[in-house]
Amino acid sequence: MEGFLHAQGLIILLVLVATLVAIVVRRIRFPYTVSLVLVGLFLSVQRPLDVEVTPELILAIFVPPLIFEAAFHLDFSLLRENLTPILVLAVPGVALTTLIVGGIVAAGTGMDLGAASVFGALIAATDPVAVIALFRALGVSRRLAVALEGESLFNDGTAIVLFRIALAAALSGYFSPVEGLFDFTEVALGGIAIGTALGWLTAQLIARLEDRLVVTTLTTLLAYGAYLSAEQLHVSGVLAVVMAGLVCGNVGLAGASPTTKIMLFNLWEYLAFLANSLVFLLIGLTVDLAQLATNLGPIGVAVAAVLISRVVVVYGLSWLAHAGRSRPHIPLRWRHVLFWGGLRGAISLALALSLPAVLPERETLQAMAFGVMLFTLLGQGTTIHFLLRKLGLISLPQHRLAREKRLGRLFAAQAGLRRLERLHREGLLTDEMWAGLRDDYHQARQRLIEEMNRLFREHAELEREMLIQARREALQAERGALGDALRRGLISTVVYEELTEEVDRRLEALEMIQAALHGERAGELERDGA
Amino acid sequence: MERRPIVCATRGGEASRRTQERAIALAKERGADLIFLYVVDPTFAGPVSDTLAAAMEDELKRLGRSLLSIAQARAQERGVRARTVVRAGPVWETIKAYLNEAGAETLVLGAPGDKVDEAADVGDVGRLAEEVRRDTGVEVVVV
Numbered sequence: 001m002e003g004f005l006h007a008q009g010l011i012i013l014l015v016l017v018a019t020l021v022a023i024v025v026r027r028i029r030f031p032y033t034v035s036l037v038l039v040g041l042f043l044s045v046q047r048p049l050d051v052e053v054t055p056e057l058i059l060a061i062f063v064p065p066l067i068f069e070a071a072f073h074l075d076f077s078l079l080r081e082n083l084t085p086i087l088v089l090a091v092p093g094v095a096l097t098t099l100i101v102g103g104i105v106a107a108g109t110g111m112d113l114g115a116a117s118v119f120g121a122l123i124a125a126t127d128p129v130a131v132i133a134l135f136r137a138l139g140v141s142r143r144l145a146v147a148l149e150g151e152s153l154f155n156d157g158t159a160i161v162l163f164r165i166a167l168a169a170a171l172s173g174y175f176s177p178v179e180g181l182f183d184f185t186e187v188a189l190g191g192i193a194i195g196t197a198l199g200w201l202t203a204q205l206i207a208r209l210e211d212r213l214v215v216t217t218l219t220t221l222l223a224y225g226a227y228l229s230a231e232q233l234h235v236s237g238v239l240a241v242v243m244a245g246l247v248c249g250n251v252g253l254a255g256a257s258p259t260t261k262i263m264l265f266n267l268w269e270y271l272a273f274l275a276n277s278l279v280f281l282l283i284g285l286t287v288d289l290a291q292l293a294t295n296l297g298p299i300g301v302a303v304a305a306v307l308i309s310r311v312v313v314v315y316g317l318s319w320l321a322h323a324g325r326s327r328p329h330i331p332l333r334w335r336h337v338l339f340w341g342g343l344r345g346a347i348s349l350a351l352a353l354s355l356p357a358v359l360p361e362r363e364t365l366q367a368m369a370f371g372v373m374l375f376t377l378l379g380q381g382t383t384i385h386f387l388l389r390k391l392g393l394i395s396l397p398q399h400r401l402a403r404e405k406r407l408g409r410l411f412a413a414q415a416g417l418r419r420l421e422r423l424h425r426e427g428l429l430t431d432e433m434w435a436g437l438r439d440d441y442h443q444a445r446q447r448l449i450e451e452m453n454r455l456f457r458e459h460a461e462l463e464r465e466m467l468i469q470a471r472r473e474a475l476q477a478e479r480g481a482l483g484d485a486l487r488r489g490l491i492s493t494v495v496y497e498e499l500t501e502e503v504d505r506r507l508e509a510l511e512m513i514q515a516a517l518h519g520e521r522a523g524e525l526e527r528d529g530a
Numbered sequence: 531m532e533r534r535p536i537v538c539a540t541r542g543g544e545a546s547r548r549t550q551e552r553a554i555a556l557a558k559e560r561g562a563d564l565i566f567l568y569v570v571d572p573t574f575a576g577p578v579s580d581t582l583a584a585a586m587e588d589e590l591k592r593l594g595r596s597l598l599s600i601a602q603a604r605a606q607e608r609g610v611r612a613r614t615v616v617r618a619g620p621v622w623e624t625i626k627a628y629l630n631e632a633g634a635e636t637l638v639l640g641a642p643g644d645k646v647d648e649a650a651d652v653g654d655v656g657r658l659a660e661e662v663r664r665d666t667g668v669e670v671v672v673v
Binding site: 258456457458459460461463464467468471502505506508509510512513516 | 542543544545546547548574578581582585586588589590592593596597600
């Protein structure tokens, strides 16, 4: 009982820290996941928490929701458009990374090639969550985000499979490339088959069920069930979750009602946020700075090896992926982002922690893994913003920023005016003071409205976007009002559900209209990138 | 003799303000009535359920009505008599049918700006404008 209470207290403490970090970073505009690592590091130095991070905790508890959410949201049509480069980067790319990193680390540190290859595999999986969050905030092309996210989803699976093969070889001292290839194919295909089958089955159930709570529970069962059943059968659990999420998100959602879709998206967004927050906080808490300090040489070699391998894989393999095509799958500017956006995170942490004690170089390998993770998160994660700006990939042109700024000021001015009106009503402002302040606010508001009109004259599409945005706000208010009506007993649950579903359908329609309009702006950037 | 109306087909994209301004100027110059036309074609979304397709069509119509009423107010400010029409259907066929129905003298339209337009097959404006001219005998001004 005491152990349970201790664990519960610890989880609450970690979630509290993550929440505080989230509140602060929203104000200082610093990458959330990077901030969590820094806070974790700070906490571990100041007052080490009694946290035992096991690989099972990361892989079986945190990784399924993270991967399932990403796969669930991934648009299959966009994935299909980029499938060739994604698979090239995620399968031969991971194998090549393992070989290059293994080779450089062995040569640079004098480590046994078997152990160096284990490191090569464990560090091969990319985790671009910090970069993807930035993409969303900055309005970077969805296709570029899908390329980076798709690569990460599939390379997580392939890296784990390769890691297990490399580890077995390092421990036994025996490695047969043919057997290795056979094992890899069997484990990867097995995971893909299980995930696809479970995902399809769940999608069929979702299409037949109307109860959104049951549907939501089913997806939770799917995410963890796919992982556990695949691992039980000794095939790739991660690839099973990827396929389950992809199939369920793209096939299952087609048959779900708009209200169920909104509920599912909200739930998975929350679960992924929670898992992500805890994983990155735990990365910071787990890093042993003293261990890093004594292994600075091998860490330097490891960082160089990871960067070199990323150059070879991103520029070399993606060139091969579109050889013979008139238009490249991945424009050159995107490849720069794929190179610098190849951060390392949850999977590398879990695999580094799972290294068995019998492996002689375990401590060094772990220090190298943590060193690389910190370098990519703190170095690359905090500078990718500048790279995106330099490459002109941020699709928020000046006139859009100008509209947002004016809108923000108008919104703030309205709030200020309301506050003054209230002070006047309460007798805290004299009539003269109120009149003077009110006129000042009215003039400022008029100026802003004129500026907005000028912007709309020069960029007519902004006016259309504003109308769509206003309609969405109105629909959300309608939805809230229906909830109030239900609580006050004005309408029954049946009527409430029918009417909210109608509002949700309209919100979905607006989203599709807006996505179609946004698609053109992203398309322009993609064409430029090519 | 009263001039036949000028029809301005607009969708609220990048070129729409220029297109509307041009149509207003033309109507004022000729003393003609101006009709702002918005054609809804929700096929850009691909195959979706009937209920979602209906919601999209309805939302696009609402958007069209709002955009056209803004354009109408601008025309009226400039002393031009203007009305608004929202129709649903394949863009070019609907425009042609409406030009005949209204007995229009001139069609003013802008170049396409977004995926909604592209999917609605209004990509090659020059070629399609020529087709409208040929099929309806109406003068076409592309802005």
